[in-house]
Amino acid sequence: MTMLKHWYESKKPKKPVHKPLPETVLPCKKYDAIVVGAGPGGASAAYFMAKEGLDVLLLERGPYPGAKNCGGASLIAEHTHKLFPNFWEECECERIITQQAYWLMTEDSILASSFQSLKLAAAPFNRFTVKRRNLYQWLCDKAVSAGAELHLNHQVDQVLFDEGQAVGVEMSPPNQNRFLADIIILADGANSLLAEQAGLIPQVSPQDLALYVKETIALPAEVIEERFNLLPGNGTIIGLIGHPTAGFNGTGSIHTFKESININVGMAIADFAASGIRPYELLERIKKHPLIQPLLSGGVSLEYGSSAIPEGGYHAIPELVHPGLLIVGDAASLVNGTHGFNLAMWSGFFAAQAAYQAKISRDFSQKKLSLYRTLLNESFVMQDLKANAKMAALQRNVPYLFNLYSHLANETAYQMSKVYTMPKKAKRNLIFKKITSIQPLTKMASDLWKVIKVIQ
Amino acid sequence: MSKLTHCTELLHFTPDDYWQHISITDQSVCQQCRTKPCLTLCPSGVFTWNLHKSEPVLVLYKQCVECGACRLVCDNINFSFPCGGYGVHFVEG
Incomplete structure (x- = not known):
C-alpha cells in the first residue's frame, strides 16, 4: 500500500518552486556580452563578437550544441560562404543539393515539379543538407577558438534588469548563479520564454508558430542515391504539399542525408489544436502513402522529434532591440519560408556588429544598439521577409x-x-x-x- | 505497438526526477474544458486523460520534447524548459 502511494505521489505535479537568489550571491565575473542559446544565431553572434575582441559568454541549456532542436535542415551556400568563407571545408555537410523538387500530392497521386543540375554540384555550390549537431558544434568550436567561453547544461531562468537596462542573467538549478554583462543577446529559439517573461515581447500566437514532427530513417547511401536518382554525394530536398497536411495549409518535406533521410511535416499549432489531429499520426500517414512507402522500404527508424518554427513572417517580428538586449534568430521570428538557419546566422552577425559599436562607444542604450535593426533592414533578411509579408495572411x-x-x-x-x-x-x-x-x-x-x- | 510508443521509443532523454517542468495550474479547469486540445496537440503525448482521479490530466513530463506548443493553446498549462542538461536530446538532426 505504501508502495502504491509512493507511485501515485511521484506522478503528482510538483509545483515549481521559485527561490529568488539571495542578493549576497556574487556573480562570478562581468562579461562584455552574454549570448543565450548556442544555435546558429547565438553561436554566430558569439563568434563575431569574440573575433572583435569582446569578452563573450555563450550559454547552452543542452548537454551539447544542437541537442534541443531537430528537423531536416539545409544550409544556403552563398549566405553561409559570405559569413564563413569556404565553410564546406570545415563544417561536416551531409549532401550537396543538386535537386530541388515540389510534389503536389493527393491520396494516390503526385504531380511533381523538379529541377536537377550538375551545375549545382560545383563550388561555391547552392545548398547543403546538414545534421544540426554537426553545424551547431562547428559554429560553437569557431566561437570558442575565437575566445568565447561556452557553458553547456546551463539553462537561463531569467534576464536581470537594472532600471529597464538588461544587465545579466540568472541560471536555473543546479548551476544557480548569476552572470553579468553589458549586452545580452537572446538566441533562445522559437517560443522564446525569456523575452516574453521579461515583458519585452508578447506571447507568440499559435497561428504564427508551426509545429513540425520528423522521423529520421536510416538507409544505405547507395540506396538513397538509387531511389532519388542522385550521383554519389549529391542530395535532394523535396517539398510535399497538399495531402501531407490533411486539408490544412502546411508543408511536409523529405531531406536526404548521407545515410539517412528525414521526413518532416507540420502546420500551425492553432490548426493542430482546432483539428484534433495528432502530429505523429500525420507523420505516420505520409509514411504510409502508397507512393512514399517504397522510398522508405527497408529503412530503419532512428529518431523521432518535434520542434516549433516561427511562420508568422514579417508582421510577427517583435521589437528586437531593447536597452542592453538584442533578440536574434528564431526567437526574433526571423524565418522566411523554410529558411531559418541562414537568417539566424546573419542576424547573429549583425547583432555582433551592433554590440561591437556599442562597446567601443561605451553606450548600451536602445538607440545605440538599434544599429542591429538598421543592418537587418538594409539586408536581404528583412527585405525578403517584407516582400513575403502577406504570405501568412494569405494562408489564413x-x-x-x-x-x-x-x-x-x-x-x-x-x-x-x-x-x-x-x-x-x-x-x-x-x-x-x-x-x-x-x-x-x-x-x-x-x-x-x-x-x-x-x-x- | 501504438504509433505513439513507436515515436517515444525513438527519443533520447535525461529525465529530471526532482523537478517537473510542466504542470497543470488548476486541475478543476480541465474537468470543465470542452476541447481539451492538450490531449491531441502534444507530439509526444505528455498529457493523458485519467477519469478516475481527482486530477484528470496526468502530465508525463519525462517524455516532453520541449516544443512548447501546449502553453500556446492553454493558459492552464504552466510550461517552462527543464533545468540545464535535462530533458530531450536530439542526435540525428
Whole structure:
C-alpha cells in the first residue's frame, strides 16, 4: 500500500518552486556580452563578437550544441560562404543539393515539379543538407577558438534588469548563479520564454508558430542515391504539399542525408489544436502513402522529434532591440519560408556588429544598439521577409489553398494523361467541367488574384 | 505497438526526477474544458486523460520534447524548459 502511494505521489505535479537568489550571491565575473542559446544565431553572434575582441559568454541549456532542436535542415551556400568563407571545408555537410523538387500530392497521386543540375554540384555550390549537431558544434568550436567561453547544461531562468537596462542573467538549478554583462543577446529559439517573461515581447500566437514532427530513417547511401536518382554525394530536398497536411495549409518535406533521410511535416499549432489531429499520426500517414512507402522500404527508424518554427513572417517580428538586449534568430521570428538557419546566422552577425559599436562607444542604450535593426533592414533578411509579408495572411484567409489546389492540379494532370476515345475538343470540355465542378471558376480567379497580389 | 510508443521509443532523454517542468495550474479547469486540445496537440503525448482521479490530466513530463506548443493553446498549462542538461536530446538532426 505504501508502495502504491509512493507511485501515485511521484506522478503528482510538483509545483515549481521559485527561490529568488539571495542578493549576497556574487556573480562570478562581468562579461562584455552574454549570448543565450548556442544555435546558429547565438553561436554566430558569439563568434563575431569574440573575433572583435569582446569578452563573450555563450550559454547552452543542452548537454551539447544542437541537442534541443531537430528537423531536416539545409544550409544556403552563398549566405553561409559570405559569413564563413569556404565553410564546406570545415563544417561536416551531409549532401550537396543538386535537386530541388515540389510534389503536389493527393491520396494516390503526385504531380511533381523538379529541377536537377550538375551545375549545382560545383563550388561555391547552392545548398547543403546538414545534421544540426554537426553545424551547431562547428559554429560553437569557431566561437570558442575565437575566445568565447561556452557553458553547456546551463539553462537561463531569467534576464536581470537594472532600471529597464538588461544587465545579466540568472541560471536555473543546479548551476544557480548569476552572470553579468553589458549586452545580452537572446538566441533562445522559437517560443522564446525569456523575452516574453521579461515583458519585452508578447506571447507568440499559435497561428504564427508551426509545429513540425520528423522521423529520421536510416538507409544505405547507395540506396538513397538509387531511389532519388542522385550521383554519389549529391542530395535532394523535396517539398510535399497538399495531402501531407490533411486539408490544412502546411508543408511536409523529405531531406536526404548521407545515410539517412528525414521526413518532416507540420502546420500551425492553432490548426493542430482546432483539428484534433495528432502530429505523429500525420507523420505516420505520409509514411504510409502508397507512393512514399517504397522510398522508405527497408529503412530503419532512428529518431523521432518535434520542434516549433516561427511562420508568422514579417508582421510577427517583435521589437528586437531593447536597452542592453538584442533578440536574434528564431526567437526574433526571423524565418522566411523554410529558411531559418541562414537568417539566424546573419542576424547573429549583425547583432555582433551592433554590440561591437556599442562597446567601443561605451553606450548600451536602445538607440545605440538599434544599429542591429538598421543592418537587418538594409539586408536581404528583412527585405525578403517584407516582400513575403502577406504570405501568412494569405494562408489564413484561404485555408484550403494548398490542399484544394493540389487536388485540382492532380485531377487536371490525371485527365490530361488519360487517353480517351472522344475527340480532343470534347476532352478539353470534360476537363474544364470536372475542374469547375470542384471549385467554381470565379472563386478560382479570385484566389489566383489573392496569390498574385502576395507574390508580386 | 501504438504509433505513439513507436515515436517515444525513438527519443533520447535525461529525465529530471526532482523537478517537473510542466504542470497543470488548476486541475478543476480541465474537468470543465470542452476541447481539451492538450490531449491531441502534444507530439509526444505528455498529457493523458485519467477519469478516475481527482486530477484528470496526468502530465508525463519525462517524455516532453520541449516544443512548447501546449502553453500556446492553454493558459492552464504552466510550461517552462527543464533545468540545464535535462530533458530531450536530439542526435540525428
